[in-house]
Structures are given as C-alpha cells and as structure tokens.
Amino acid sequence: MKITSEQKKKEPRALPQSPMDGLAVRIRQCRERKGFSLADLHKATGLSRTALHDYESGRTKPGARELLVICEHLEVTPNWLLCGTEEPMKRREGLRSLVRLRNSPMLAMGGMLLFPAILAVIDEDEFEALLTLIASMLEAKDPSTYRHISVAAEFLAETVGEGSPEDLAKLAEKAKDPRFMQELQEKIRERIERAG
Known part of the structure; x- marks a missing residue:
C-alpha cells in the first residue's frame, strides 16, 4: 500500500535515535530530578505516556505547545530545555551582531547567506x-x-x-x-x- 503525502503529514515524523540528543536527555533529567515518573508527568501535563516516552528517547521531538506544557510542569525554561543554557539566544555574540543589523539592508544579505x-x-x-x-x-x-x-x-x-x-x-x-x-x-x- 502506497502512503500518500497527506498521510505523511498526519503521522509524526520519527527522528533517528541518538543517546546524545540533548533535549531528550534534559527532559528525562528534569523529570527524574522532580521525582516524577512518566505516569506522573502524563497526569500533570495531559500528554500521552507514549509521546513523553518518545520525547525522552529522542524518537520524536515535542511541538511548541507540548514543550511549553512540559516546561511549566518541570519548572524549567524552554531555552534551558532546548539549549541547555538559561542564556537567551539573542545574547550570543554572533546573533547579537544580527540584531544590530535589524534595520539595515545588510540584514537581507546576511539572511541570504545564513538561511x-x-x-x-x-x-x-x-x-x-x-x-x-x-x-x-x-x-x-x-x-x-x-x-x-x-x-x-x-x-x-x-x-x-x-x-x-x-x-x-x-x-x-x-x-x-x-x-x-x-x-x-x-x-x-x-x-x-x-x-x-
């Protein structure tokens, strides 16, 4: 049976498993640090146990809404969960330069190079x-x-x-x-x- 592009869009895309997936590791570490089991986090967030397991294994990644719900219940910021640092991305040196170019025509050129x-x-x-x-x-x-x-x-x-x-x-x-x-x-x- 051939899978249509419409079916592909509806199915969550599995990502290659990687033990070094920082997001997956941080979700699990935060959950364990809070003393939550997967069942506890499921009850608190309303997210399915399967989805939570897949996030922690690195099989799939949470969407923006799911990420915010997880962060709220684990009491961490999205920035920390995604990047492993509380330092906002805009404070990073390379990005700070782009922010300074915000109102310059040079930003378009920078965007063409970086995109x-x-x-x-x-x-x-x-x-x-x-x-x-x-x-x-x-x-x-x-x-x-x-x-x-x-x-x-x-x-x-x-x-x-x-x-x-x-x-x-x-x-x-x-x-x-x-x-x-x-x-x-x-x-x-x-x-x-x-x-x-």
Whole structure:
C-alpha cells in the first residue's frame, strides 16, 4: 500500500535515535530530578505516556505547545530545555551582531547567506516550528501585515512550484526581466487587496 503525502503529514515524523540528543536527555533529567515518573508527568501535563516516552528517547521531538506544557510542569525554561543554557539566544555574540543589523539592508544579505546554512541543519518539522513562531509573533503584533505576508507567501509558493532546481532555475531566469518582477509584485498586491 502506497502512503500518500497527506498521510505523511498526519503521522509524526520519527527522528533517528541518538543517546546524545540533548533535549531528550534534559527532559528525562528534569523529570527524574522532580521525582516524577512518566505516569506522573502524563497526569500533570495531559500528554500521552507514549509521546513523553518518545520525547525522552529522542524518537520524536515535542511541538511548541507540548514543550511549553512540559516546561511549566518541570519548572524549567524552554531555552534551558532546548539549549541547555538559561542564556537567551539573542545574547550570543554572533546573533547579537544580527540584531544590530535589524534595520539595515545588510540584514537581507546576511539572511541570504545564513538561511541556507540554517536550512541544511534543521529538519522540516523544526523549520515549520520556526516559521510558526515567527508568524505567531507577527500576527500578535500586526494582524494586517501578517495577512499580507501570508497571502504573498502562498502566491510565491504557487509561483515557485515544488521548489525543484529546475523550477528555481526557470524562476531565476524570469526574474532577470524587470517586467516579470513588476507583474509579480502587481499580482501579489492584487491578491492582498482581494484578501482584504
């Protein structure tokens, strides 16, 4: 029986087991330090025992909601559970430089250089979690801009297709024509206006 892409999306993606998975180790250590069994943590959080076991074994990773629930009951910060440090990521030196570039056109160039490196390391679920976090923050601060970006992102996804090298090569060739870029911007603007 062939598994459809829709079924793949619904099934949690198993991750390779690794005894060195820091998140898995920290979840188990925190639970044991609190004197909780898996059953205790299950009762406290409402998360299934199977899911908790899978998180601790490194088989799967918790989503953002599950991570927050676990942190609340284990009385640790998400930053510590994810990174093993209480030091906020923005305080790390390399990222501090990017924060200083926030309002500079250089940030776009830095993003173009860093984004492929980030995507090479994180998996599809982690990338989706990152985009969800950004979208949630944007929607909370400026719902109108969030809607515009969502519409533009959907349109660009349709334009790029599957993102295969061939699709991207064709798009890059078309992008050399200023008229194509102007038409693309107009189509995005029209979609945004229709979405209201």
